[in-house]
Amino acid sequence: MPKAGRYREGVPCWVVLTTPDAASAQRFYGALFDWEFVPTGPAESVATRYGAQVAAVGQAPDRARSAAWTTHLACADLHRTTALVRAADGRIVREPYEVPDQGRAALAVDPLGAAFGLWQAGTIEGAGLVDEPGALAWNEHLSPDPDTARAFYRRVFGYTYDWPKAGHTLARAAGHLACSIGPSAAGADPTDPTATRARWLAQFGTTDTDRAADRLRDLGGTVLTGPEPTPYGRAALVRDDADAVFVLVSVPSHESAEAA
Structure with a gap:
């Protein structure tokens, strides 16, 4: 992923967890990733690691019974981008709104039904730490089509797209790697008959995927597939204790590399 300050149009720049119990989510992810939390509103907070912003956590509407991670894509002009979403047969499910002292956002759904966010930077461009253990490492769009x-x-x-293999492509925004797009079976939860629906899937880095998966189980989460080797690192598809699905993937620690 691009570093903070280099988020091009269309590049995933931020992730938000909506959950029925924000306090419980803070305990879970604090223990899993060593995140600390800065309150930003009632039942809302920003997760930090080493003082850098890595994600947001917010209370889901009362009717929601499970949690979900939402990938946000960077855009320079929110109104222009929402118009393009509609013109391309997508839907805007939450019109552009202000996030005080940070930027502007909107929520959208693509023609396949995958929800995603749009983020127009203000004082906050997006995640301040990426590609590190305990931080966002990658995002992929999975669908039957x-x-x-x-x-x-x-x-x-x-x-634009590179065509590696097995139906997966690497997407580039203005020449910069943005995400991957591929068939939903590759990231499906075998215990969930709805898991082949279209979705964005966030991946978080860890130094040791097996150890992190064990820790996740101890915290009440579920390992759905893996850990297993992938071209991008040892990975596991997992679910937190409120049913939000994400991926744990091994990434090299920059601190470890410098020490070596």
């Missing part, structure tokens, strides 16, 4: 997904995000953000 990757071709439709590729066409939609090309129209909205101008994505």
Whole structure:
């Protein structure tokens, strides 16, 4: 992922967890990733690691029974981007709104039903720490129809694509790696018959995926698949104690590399 300060149009820049119990989520992720939390509103907070912002946690509406991670894509002009989403057959489910002292956001759904956020930077461009243990490492879009997904995000953000293998593509925004797009079976929860629906899937870095997966189980989470080797590092598809699905993936620690 690009570092903070280099978020191009269409690049995932931020992730937000909505959960029925924000206090419980803080305990879970604090223990899993060593996150600390800075309150930003009633039942809302920003998670930090080494003082850098890495994610947000907020209380879900009363009717919601499970949690979910939402990937936010950077945009320079929120109103222009929401118009492009609609023109490409997507929907805006929350119109642009102000996030005090940080920026502006909107929530959208693509033609396949995958929810995502839009973020227009103010004082906050996005995650201040990425590609490190305990921070966002990658995002992927999974669906039963990757071709439709590729066409939609090309129209909205101008994505171009590299074609590695097995139906997966690497998407680039203005030449910069943004995310991957592929078939939903690759990231499906075998215990959930709805898991092949379209979605964005956030991946968080860890120094040791097996140890992190064990820790997640101890905290009440569930390991759905893996840990297993992937081209990008040893990974596990997991679910937190409120049913939010994400990926643990091993990444090199920059501190460890410098020490070596």
